[in-house]
Amino acid sequence: MPLLLSLKVAGIATFIASVMGISVAWLAAKRDFWGKEVLDALLTLPVVLPPTVLGYYLLVLLGRRGPIGSWLETYFGINLIFTWQGAVIAASIVAFPLVYKSARSAFEGVSRRYEDASRVLGKNEFQVFSLVTFPLAIRGILAGSMLAFARALGEFGATLMVAGSLPGKTQTLSIAVYEAVQAGHDQVANFLVVVTSIVCIVVLLASNYFLKPKYREA
Amino acid sequence: MGVEVDVQQTFRSGGHDFSLNIQFSCDENITVLFGQSGAGKSLLLKIIAGLQDTQTGKIVINGRVLFDSSEGINIPSRYRRIGFLFQDYALFPHMTVGENIGFSKRSIFSKRLIEKDAERVRELLEIFQIKDFSKKYPSEISGGQRQRVGLARALLQKPDILLLDEPFSALDPLLRIQMRAELKKIQSIFNIPILFITHDPQDVAELGERLVLIKQGLVSGSVDLSNPPYRDSLGKPVRPEIRKILLSAAGVSSA
Numbered sequence: 001m002p003l004l005l006s007l008k009v010a011g012i013a014t015f016i017a018s019v020m021g022i023s024v025a026w027l028a029a030k031r032d033f034w035g036k037e038v039l040d041a042l043l044t045l046p047v048v049l050p051p052t053v054l055g056y057y058l059l060v061l062l063g064r065r066g067p068i069g070s071w072l073e074t075y076f077g078i079n080l081i082f083t084w085q086g087a088v089i090a091a092s093i094v095a096f097p098l099v100y101k102s103a104r105s106a107f108e109g110v111s112r113r114y115e116d117a118s119r120v121l122g123k124n125e126f127q128v129f130s131l132v133t134f135p136l137a138i139r140g141i142l143a144g145s146m147l148a149f150a151r152a153l154g155e156f157g158a159t160l161m162v163a164g165s166l167p168g169k170t171q172t173l174s175i176a177v178y179e180a181v182q183a184g185h186d187q188v189a190n191f192l193v194v195v196t197s198i199v200c201i202v203v204l205l206a207s208n209y210f211l212k213p214k215y216r217e218a
Numbered sequence: 219m220g221v222e223v224d225v226q227q228t229f230r231s232g233g234h235d236f237s238l239n240i241q242f243s244c245d246e247n248i249t250v251l252f253g254q255s256g257a258g259k260s261l262l263l264k265i266i267a268g269l270q271d272t273q274t275g276k277i278v279i280n281g282r283v284l285f286d287s288s289e290g291i292n293i294p295s296r297y298r299r300i301g302f303l304f305q306d307y308a309l310f311p312h313m314t315v316g317e318n319i320g321f322s323k324r325s326i327f328s329k330r331l332i333e334k335d336a337e338r339v340r341e342l343l344e345i346f347q348i349k350d351f352s353k354k355y356p357s358e359i360s361g362g363q364r365q366r367v368g369l370a371r372a373l374l375q376k377p378d379i380l381l382l383d384e385p386f387s388a389l390d391p392l393l394r395i396q397m398r399a400e401l402k403k404i405q406s407i408f409n410i411p412i413l414f415i416t417h418d419p420q421d422v423a424e425l426g427e428r429l430v431l432i433k434q435g436l437v438s439g440s441v442d443l444s445n446p447p448y449r450d451s452l453g454k455p456v457r458p459e460i461r462k463i464l465l466s467a468a469g470v471s472s473a
Contacts, residue, residue: 111308113304113306113308114308114310116264116267116269116295116302116304116308117302117304117308117310118310118321119268119269119294119295119296120267120268120269120295120296120298120300120301120302120372121296121321121322121371121372121375122296122297122322122375123296123322124296126326127326130326131321131324131326132310135312136310136311136312214312215311215312215355215357216311216355216357
């Protein structure tokens, strides 16, 4: 069932993209280090690069003869190409900048006064983050994660390059739509399109709900 | 009891260098740091609280060394036991009044406090007359109430000193008069030294026991205001005398 596969791939990809995106975003927003803006540009690249180009990079890296692919193969016997896990990696990378960008601006929007106030009130840096910075940035981060999920759900180009279109194995919703139209199965295509649209509308409604502020800045 | 501050720090911003070189000590209950905007007063408070790095110097509060560059001592903010009231109070907008006050004693897992601390929070709510708002968010209460919440929050962890960064500048004039009186009362209840920065001469006259004048990053004078000629025989401030010293410090002749 392409829908379940898509939800699984997009769900895991969103989780990975969120964890990494939030960590890097915090570093970029709250700490100074050399080459920060270059790193920012590199991390944002997946949004601007055509998905097929991205997919090609991934194939080169993760393929049997690629640097990461051959290493995984020799030491763990893992092959990611043409697997749903490969699709997860493709979707994570495509979704990453959406989390990263919104989390970074959400963290930057948390005034230093609040963090300083909690430092003088006896909190260490981890407590400052978990009690103040993160809760004050959570709405922006969730909005980014929702967009990332929607983007991962609709991911087509990079996924097709890396994971292919094996029915029941790697054929996600958006790829299944393409295949159905190509094969002239209009009814299947109609059904999949309606399902995808409903899922996306639900995601948008949910993100609007999360974005509703529960308090105001004083 | 006493505060000893001696800090040097050069900042660079926008191609301009700004040097802070400040020494003063005080024993009085309320010390007012007076100077114009941009004189480096806020920076000084941040340095004392450990929120801003400083190059050389020494900071001692009640005999406890918080910073000493020659000994390599630099105690992090969270261990300095300093109560800090920010200019706009910096109340956490996502927490209620009660949660804000209890913040220093809560864990990261739960906002529940142990009974002893919860009792202290109730006491502070009582003293500051904000019990009725404990479930409200900072955005739902008035400026004066916010200031009380900020003070209560700072006092919960029993600090050694209270630093106030222009606490009254965001309040309207009538409220200022009221809050000055409250601050005096609080000082006597908690018996804690207060270091207080302002550029309002009224604050100096009403509250100051020691006056430290700051001008362009330097101390330009330190005056004991608790005795004549600055206090009359009843202990009331003698405004013309205080005015005179503030004006001459600002380089304005009081003809």
